[in-house]
Amino acid sequence: MNRFRGGFEAVPRWTIVVAAVGGALVLLPLAAMATRVNWGGFLALVSSESSVAALELSLRTSLAATVLCVLFGVPMALVLARTSFPGQRVVRTVVLLPLVLPPVIGGIALLAAFGRQGLLGHTLEVLGVEIAFSTTAVVIAQTFVALPFLVLSLEGSLRVAGTRYEAVAATLGARPTTVLARITLPLVFPALLSGAVLSFARALGEFGATLTFAGSLQGTTRTLPLEIYLQREMDPDAAVALSLVLVVVSLVVVGLTLRTVPDGQASDRGSGRSFLGLGSRSGGLS
Amino acid sequence: MSLRSVAAVAFAAVLAVAVTACSAGTPASPTAESGPAAKTVSARGSITVFAAASLTATFSELAKKFEAAHPGVSVETSFAGSSELVAQISAGAPADVFASADTATMAKLTTASLVAGAPVNFATNVLEIAVPPKNPAAVRSFADLARPGTKTVVCASVVPCGAATVAVERSTGVALSPVSEENSVTDVLGKVSSGEADAGVVYVTDVKAAGSSVRGIAIPRAKQSVNTYPIAVLKGAANPTTARAFDRFVTGPIGRSVLVAAGFGAP
Numbered sequence: 001m002n003r004f005r006g007g008f009e010a011v012p013r014w015t016i017v018v019a020a021v022g023g024a025l026v027l028l029p030l031a032a033m034a035t036r037v038n039w040g041g042f043l044a045l046v047s048s049e050s051s052v053a054a055l056e057l058s059l060r061t062s063l064a065a066t067v068l069c070v071l072f073g074v075p076m077a078l079v080l081a082r083t084s085f086p087g088q089r090v091v092r093t094v095v096l097l098p099l100v101l102p103p104v105i106g107g108i109a110l111l112a113a114f115g116r117q118g119l120l121g122h123t124l125e126v127l128g129v130e131i132a133f134s135t136t137a138v139v140i141a142q143t144f145v146a147l148p149f150l151v152l153s154l155e156g157s158l159r160v161a162g163t164r165y166e167a168v169a170a171t172l173g174a175r176p177t178t179v180l181a182r183i184t185l186p187l188v189f190p191a192l193l194s195g196a197v198l199s200f201a202r203a204l205g206e207f208g209a210t211l212t213f214a215g216s217l218q219g220t221t222r223t224l225p226l227e228i229y230l231q232r233e234m235d236p237d238a239a240v241a242l243s244l245v246l247v248v249v250s251l252v253v254v255g256l257t258l259r260t261v262p263d264g265q266a267s268d269r270g271s272g273r274s275f276l277g278l279g280s281r282s283g284g285l286s
Numbered sequence: 287m288s289l290r291s292v293a294a295v296a297f298a299a300v301l302a303v304a305v306t307a308c309s310a311g312t313p314a315s316p317t318a319e320s321g322p323a324a325k326t327v328s329a330r331g332s333i334t335v336f337a338a339a340s341l342t343a344t345f346s347e348l349a350k351k352f353e354a355a356h357p358g359v360s361v362e363t364s365f366a367g368s369s370e371l372v373a374q375i376s377a378g379a380p381a382d383v384f385a386s387a388d389t390a391t392m393a394k395l396t397t398a399s400l401v402a403g404a405p406v407n408f409a410t411n412v413l414e415i416a417v418p419p420k421n422p423a424a425v426r427s428f429a430d431l432a433r434p435g436t437k438t439v440v441c442a443s444v445v446p447c448g449a450a451t452v453a454v455e456r457s458t459g460v461a462l463s464p465v466s467e468e469n470s471v472t473d474v475l476g477k478v479s480s481g482e483a484d485a486g487v488v489y490v491t492d493v494k495a496a497g498s499s500v501r502g503i504a505i506p507r508a509k510q511s512v513n514t515y516p517i518a519v520l521k522g523a524a525n526p527t528t529a530r531a532f533d534r535f536v537t538g539p540i541g542r543s544v545l546v547a548a549g550f551g552a553p
Contacts, residue, residue: 111480111482115480115482116481116482117480117481132437132482133437133465133466133482133483214466215439215465215466215468216442216466216467217464217465217466217467220465221466222467230442230444232370232373233367233370233372233373233444233445233469234369
């Protein structure tokens with residue numbers, strides 16, 4: 001990305017050294033964990049009944065959470081990017097809050113809202129909806145923590161894409177919904193895709209809010225991270241093996257995200273399609 | 287780590303001076319009181335105590351009492367599920383003393399030869415049912431927990447309170463289908479006191495410590511599957527002298543009175 005045609009060095013050499021140390025900080029623990037894997041028993045460990053149930057539950061709930069993120073996140077990003085209203089900065093800050101909030105706090109907050117004794121608990125009980133200790137609780141917790149990824153990614157991209165084409169379409173008589181479907185969404189599709197994939201990854205890794213809000217029961221609420229946490233106590237080998245599975249899944253997911261962002265396009269458009277859209281709008285959290 | 291070794295060296299130096307001073311001074315000085323003086327010499331510096339989640343209240347109190355009895359000593363406590371603590375200790379967490387909620391979990395450390403000397407049993411505990419104050423599911427017995435629609439939370443079978451729960455299930459012939467299997471007994475209690483669950487299987491002492499936020503319902507059969515709590519000084523203890531003093535303090539009369547007041551039984 002820093003290849004300049006003039007042939008001069010793009011970055012001072014010392015930054016490369018520091019960058020390598022930073023990279024090692026991330027890579028070393030993961031590599032060290034890989035050395036702990038008991039390869040002989042790997043397959044048996046990751047294919048145990050509880051492991052498979054946890055992986056299956058994780059994939060199912062993360063997928064559902066991703067769908068919810070797209071469903072709610074796209075309109076949220078549109079409203080934040082294309083309209084202006086009093087208190088918009090505050091709203092944006094609150095929407096992005098789960099990004100920086102310790103997940104256990106998210107869990108406590110979700111309990112306060114959707115728990116049996118929570119704000120909506122009684123109403124939900126009357127409606128016959130039981131959220132506590134259900135898979136629904138897991139999906140809600142995952143959506144809570146993953147939603148900001150989609151909103152942030154998409155809003156940045158919407159702002160960079162600008163409103164020129166949309167204005168032209170509107171003057172030609174297209175209705176707002178037509179403009180959205182035919183112009184706006186296709187324009188920001190890569191950002192929508194990478195936002196969705198990141199939301200999925202975040203949902204897959206969700207632990208704290210789930211444990212606090214949903215509990216831990218095989219096949220119902222015990223997702224892969226919770227299973228790893230429990231296995232750590234009785235079978236560290238299984239915990240390491242499952243951790244490796246989650247690392248690989250996450251790697252694939254992040255790899256996919258980066259592939260949706262072609263290098264050239266990203267720099268041409270002022271990183272409008274950059275990772276999370278952070279490059280285009282540095283004041284995102286202010 | 288380095289701070290710890292510096293502290294250890296400093297401690298050793300202080301101890302050496304103190305011991306020399308003592309052995310030189312005591313016979314000659316008629317005013318020296320051997321009791322308190324011996325205490326100050328034997329316990330110095332700081333120790334870290336890892337204790338089962340169900341010991342949170344009692345060991346916090348015992349740590350304070352121990353500090354008060356031994357000026358200059360500070361006791362750091364860390365509470366979690368016993369298995370979690372064993373995992374931490376096995377991974378090299380700096381702890382001087384470990385108190386487990388059952389002998390099986392302590393045995394993991396003794397087999398790994400991470401314990402100095404033999405663990406000493408210092409308390410027992412039995413399971414009880416905890417329900418929210420209003421008892422929404424009208425639970426009256428252990429068998430009621432298996433009723434469909436009753437949201438029961440238990441400990442996962444890999445942690446001591448969960449193993450004890452399984453034992454009670456076997457002896458009563460009641461098979462529970464819990465809505466959640468938590469990693470520690472305090473997590474179970476939290477789900478009950480917050481009203482999320484209708485009932486939880488916890489220790490008698492947890493119900494007592496929770497005060498008015500939960501109600502306890504005895505499980506007569508639980509008396510047959512009593513949990514025994516062992517305590518041990520760890521081989522990797524940075525401050526073994528003070529660790530042993532704390533060990534004796536817990537198993538001694540003051541420890542006994544604090545534990546009994548909290549509802550623990552004698553081993």
